[in-house]
Amino acid sequence: MNARIASLVALMALVTTPSCKREESSQTPSTMGSAHRDGGCHCRRDASATPVARPLADTSVYGLDIAWRDQDDRTFSLASLRGSATVALMFYGTCQSACPVLVRDVLRVEAALSADARAHTRFVLVTFDPETDTPARLRALAEEKQLDLSRWTLLRASPDDVRTFATVLGVQFSRVGPSEFTHSNVITLLDARGEVSAQLEGLQQPVDDFAHRVEEAAR
Numbered sequence: 001m002n003a004r005i006a007s008l009v010a011l012m013a014l015v016t017t018p019s020c021k022r023e024e025s026s027q028t029p030s031t032m033g034s035a036h037r038d039g040g041c042h043c044r045r046d047a048s049a050t051p052v053a054r055p056l057a058d059t060s061v062y063g064l065d066i067a068w069r070d071q072d073d074r075t076f077s078l079a080s081l082r083g084s085a086t087v088a089l090m091f092y093g094t095c096q097s098a099c100p101v102l103v104r105d106v107l108r109v110e111a112a113l114s115a116d117a118r119a120h121t122r123f124v125l126v127t128f129d130p131e132t133d134t135p136a137r138l139r140a141l142a143e144e145k146q147l148d149l150s151r152w153t154l155l156r157a158s159p160d161d162v163r164t165f166a167t168v169l170g171v172q173f174s175r176v177g178p179s180e181f182t183h184s185n186v187i188t189l190l191d192a193r194g195e196v197s198a199q200l201e202g203l204q205q206p207v208d209d210f211a212h213r214v215e216e217a218a219r
């Protein structure tokens, strides 16, 4: 972990509202400290939203120096998403409970968008389990879920880098078995500059408010 990322992670540890200790069986919206809530949508409104040309803030995930690989084992830079709205979910492919529901929830968000917003939105799934979730498995998952790979990307990175990314998103996870994790159930909206602008917590939540925020971010 380089010095910039270390300082970023330290900063996020200070400013990120702790995510709930939500385990996979949970079915209800979480409370997230004093974060603003619109139904299930924890909208961290960014009053200082500015044009894309401005330098990236230290809280932008686009500044993270992470060697991502996609479902085709190609290198991938999150910074390539700059200028788009990005809906990000951390998950793992062998999860039998929450993750399949969360992926369906992201598909519901996608379906709720206008065609124009959908065209300006990217969907990113980041695995907690890069050892098990090989590119072939991620590719198979994309096919099984019928994810449109013109908009969706499934990503893996080193365990340390996955941990860094989770910290920036405020996602908690821990390994509880060889290929089993407990984790936060949270869908994150990154704005065009790669900063967290809204989060939807819980499973099978209403997606309208969150989708509205995506629409705004995709403009």
Ligand SMILES: [Cu+2]
Residues within 6 Å of the ligand: 024, 091, 092, 095, 096, 097, 098, 099, 100, 183
């Ligand atoms: Cu899961």
